[in-house]
Amino acid sequence: MSHPRRVAVLGGVAYLITFAASIPALPLLEPVTDHANYVLGAGKDTQVVLGGVMELVTAFACVATALALYPVTRRVGRTAALGFFSSRLVEAGLILVGVVSVLSVVTLRQDLGGSPDAPAGLTTVAQALVDVRDWTFLFGPGIMPAVNALFLGTVLYRAGLVPRSLPVIGLVGAPLLVAKTMVVTFGGMDGLSVVAWLLTLPIAAWELGLGLWLTFKGFRPSPALTPGPVPA
Template sequence: MVSNKKIARNVGVLFLVATAAYILGNGLIASIVNVPDYLIHVYPNKTQVIIGMLLEFINSAAVVGIAIMLFPILKKHNETIALGYVAFRVIEAIILIVGAISPLLLITLSQEYIEAGAPDASYFQTIGALAIKGKYLAFQVAMIVLSLYSLLFCYLLYQSKLIPRLISIFGLIGYASLLTSALLEIFGYSPGIFLFLPGALFEIILPIWLIVKGFNSFAIKSNQ
């Protein structure tokens, strides 16, 4: 009983750490690269860019930790889904790590651009644009991977009653919206924040519930 509560709290904390780390890390990087003359600013602000990248690595480690911590709870209800959740969160983490490496390429590119006297050479801008686009696309692909299997994760939460079913339903809606948002972005359409928001809110509501209330102990006992 105590162990299950501890797992719930740890999972909740990891969800919040993952969210905070990605928001802070991406924000640090975006504040440098999302300006018209970013190639002049990236290298002088390389420390900020590297810190942002490391924070995104923390996010990747946290999402894997979430699945590993949840495995002993979820496998009592459906071991196949529990194993799949671990696998898909590992895949998500790898894709996010690949995307997070792109800013390192920008640091080198920026250094060469500055040393060359900031020339009006199109290949600098082309390489820079590819690095930025690669990070953006990696994030969208990671969200597709996350959403696809998290629908099964939320279904299992709903079926098992480990958390209130209303939260599980909100998770299903949230990840379906997130999947739609990521697919639209991949195809070149920008739906804005509205489709992204429900999934993001679920990943705040769920951890808070787990930290405060934990899992439904009756649901766990019934499968022991």
């Protein structure tokens, strides 16, 4: 396997892992994120911890996409390549903060929630932790994929490393995702509404399509794949 093909496969598989891990994590975390009294009741701790592990895998896969593709993306534009890597790190960091918040609720339930003398205000503390997770989810998966698409989509479009229709979908979907997130942030739309999902669809299609293309097709021939000076 040639070096560019190996880079493409690693990047594509990492993108697919983000889908395989992030989508099932949402229903697994619902006992905590959708029920304010979880910390006091009989909790589905194993399920929630599994959901946290899935989000942990998602965060690591986010960073892996940028690491895997960097040897090629830097040959197109080092600034854009570093921008993509940095935005992926920020996204992963926000996801990890959300994971810690949710798992902290599980620990509170195990340590304090099941006892008859549970401290007053425990539900309030647990809800505050869930609120932290909600905001990290809104600004992590809600904003950062748009930033990722602007950096990586520009690189792939300029170099012609994949069919240009793919990065175009990402570049079009980026402002739609940001607009949706801003409207949800200011209470103009339910984040789980049909309109919200439709506005998210282009970015999802871009990331899934890119993951599949890189995994099974690889990069198209491009000067970026040939040895030579690396641009600043």
